Amino acid sequence: MKKSFVARVLAFSMANLITVAAVTGVTSFISHAEENQEVVTKSFTLTELVSNTTLSSQKASLGSISNVSFDIQSNQNTYVTDLAPSFPGYHLERADYKKGYSNYTGIDYFFLKPYTVKATGETAYSVYIHYTGAAGTSDLSTSAAHTNGTHLFCHYALNNYKANYLADEDVTNVPVDENIYTIENSSCITVSSEVPVKEGYNFDGWVLEGTENLYQPGDTISLSDLTAEEVNFLASFSEIEAPKANIEVSSEVVTSWNDQVQLNVTVTNLSDVTAKNWKIAFDLDGNIDQIWNAEVVSSENGSYVISHPSWKTDLAAGESYTFGLIATKNSEEDLSINESTLVSKEESVDLENVNVSLSKQAWSYGYNGEIKIENNSDSSLDGWTLEFDFADEITNIWNANIVSHEDNHYVIENAGHNGSIGSSSSVSFGFSATPADGAEFSEADLENVSVTVIR
Incomplete structure (x- = not known):
């Protein structure tokens, strides 16, 4: 049975919604047609399609339609689920087939069964109905399917959502x-x-x-x-994206001669968060010949990336920093820096390249601790952030800043003066803490440690 039949069924009205039994299982069936048989189509007519639901001895009609005709092909089964109308909130629980005075329970599907006509030797087809009754499964021939009194009863049950x-x-x-x-x-x-x-x-x-x-x-x-x-x-x-720094770069001509100009370049952090390990990129219609209080990271066809000096790793919220340069102009136009971007990005550090250790100087119900971060990589770690789980409560900290503390999880970042950890070097910060759960001495250690830097 093709699904298009459902579109041909008239709209059904629902009435007397009644609680009924639970859902029954759906079984998969195998087609009875042989692959080498010719595909034929037969029409099948039910004088009435009745949809109802039952509770004890009561019945409530959900809808019905007379003279329902549909096609059965010899290479497929026509399932009752394709014929039965749908009602919001109900599912099809069982379908019964009534022919004359006989009633067959648990109709699954219709199919065509071939047979040979003795008189001519030709292949013909009979309509069969597959059903499951008290005695088990069986196939029922329906050669009288067009006679009056042929009904398909569809029993529904309330959905339990x-x-x-x-x-x-x-x-x-x-x-x-x-x-x-x-x-x-x-x-x-x-x-x-x-x-x-x-x-x-x-x-x-x-x-x-x-x-x-x-x-x-x-x-x-x-x-x-x-x-x-x-x-x-x-x-x-x-x-949740971490707040990002927002910088502004401006330039001022200090002096100029011939085709050269001296500029003071000011970088201002306009955001509410620290610009860690800051680097800026800009285009300049000229070539930088000298620079001080900053470093040229890269240059290509007038596109420059400039980094902070080693003593000014971070720019605090609202802070400004100025460096100077001398450049040769490429044209007669005034030389200035109007557009720039902050190119620093956060990056995780492989824990094989860094060692984080904890030491304690304890006394009853409190202690001072020190955390050391050792850089074992070949490059510096700039603008570092350290995260870890720690059972004790840190009550004071120095040479670092606590960004957040939620449950046992701490996020700690460098102070302004120790944001860069050189290769084969280390930084340390200290803190005071109280042991967890009122213990006299601490047994807490750093767990789930991670380190990120700004590249």
Whole structure:
């Protein structure tokens, strides 16, 4: 049976919605037609297609239609699920076939069965119905299918809708919904008002599995819009981007002679966060001959990348820094720097190239500690940030800054004067702390350590 039949079925009206039995399993069937048989089509007519639901001895009609005709092809089965009308909130539980005074329970599908006509030797086809009754499965010939009194009864049951909320293991506050929703007691599912939490991420909403639909806590979804009786909501998150520094670069002509000019270049951090290990890129219609209080990282066809000197790794929020240069102009136009970008980027450090260690000077119910970061790589580590889990509470810190402290997780960055760790060198910072859970002496160590730098 082709799916297009469903489009030919008239709209059905629903009435007397009644709670009925649970869902029955769906079985896959094998076509009875042989591959080398000629594909033929026969018409099959039911004098009435009746859809009903039962509860004990009561019956409630959901809809019916008379003289339902459809085609059966010899190379495929026509399933009852393709014939039965759909009703929001209900699923097809069972289909029965009635022919005259005989009633056959558990109709699965229709098919054509070939036979040889003795008189002519030609191949002909009979319509058969496959059903499952009390005595098991059987195939019923329906040569009298066109006679009056041929009915297909479709029995329906109420859907039992269940909503599951799924998220990764590192997500907390994931809701659990124990409700069972039916059209008898609800017209919709209300998405849980609980907001799941994932560190470093924003919660975007719940995605209904099998669709691209995104729902927010408290949204309602009509039962008729659900994809199945048991539906899954998948937590969707987007990573929180760390605030980025925003810099402004301006230039001032100090003096000029012939085709050369001396400029003072001022870099200003306009943002609320520190510009760590700052580097700027700009185009200049000239060639830099000398530079002081800054370093040329690269130059190509007038495109320059300029880095801080070793003593000015970071620019604090609102801070300005000025360096000087002498350049030869390429034209008669005034030489200036009007457009520039901050090109510094955060990068993780391979822990094989760095060693982080902790030492303590303890006394009862408190201690001073020191954390050392050793650079074993061939290049400097500039604008470093250290993250770790630590059970004790740091109450004071020096030669570093605490960026954040949530539960046992610390994020610590360099102070202004020690932002660069040279190759085969180290930096240290100190802190005071109290042991966890009121212990007399600390047994805490650094766990889940990571180091990032600004390249």
